Amino acid sequence: MLTYETIKKLCKEKGVTVTKAEKDLGFAKGSLCKLNTNKPSLEKVQKLADYFGVSVNFFTDSDSSSNIGTYYHDNETAQMAQEIFENKELRLLFSAARDASPEDLKTTHDMLMALKRKERGYNDDTGA
Structure with missing residues (x-):
């Protein structure tokens, strides 16, 4: 599931702040911290997936946060x-x-x- 915690972990792996990610993606400041309460559009999820180099399915997997860093099988x-x-x-x-x-x-x-x-x-x- 797409959560703010998942975004924070992905940002840490990418070496950017959440604010920088929002700016790079053209999102409003503070919009990513609202992910736990507001369901993002599919377009926004696709932009996030492209930015972090993961699939959209990565965000829909209920255990995605545990997959960070081990997305690939080898x-x-x-x-x-x-x-x-x-x-x-x-x-x-x-x-x-x-x-x-x-x-x-x-x-x-x-x-x-x-x-x-x-x-x-x-x-x-x-x-x-």
């Missing part, structure tokens, strides 16, 4: 997610991929794999 995935979050170019790729068609995603994947093979000196499509 350390490799958590590290990869953190690297994406911290890298502007990688975030842009993932943001663009949200709206891409399956065909565009396949084309992009094929192009990236071809670049990877080229970088490694492979000449054919087998990767050998």
Whole structure:
């Protein structure tokens, strides 16, 4: 459940104050502390999820506060997610991929794999 305590913990993990998060998100000052009494709109919940790098479902899970810091099932995935979050170019790729068609995603994947093979000196499509 989305609570002020959950937001405070997420802010602490992100290294920002609640006031800074409100400002970054364009929310009114003090609006996040009212989460325990006022149900936020889906748009506001989506903005919070995007800002903190979690899913909307994270906030609807009744045990979400205990999941903070252990959102991912393994350390490799958590590290990869953190690297994406911290890298502007990688975030842009993932943001663009949200709206891409399956065909565009396949084309992009094929192009990236071809670049990877080229970088490694492979000449054919087998990767050998």
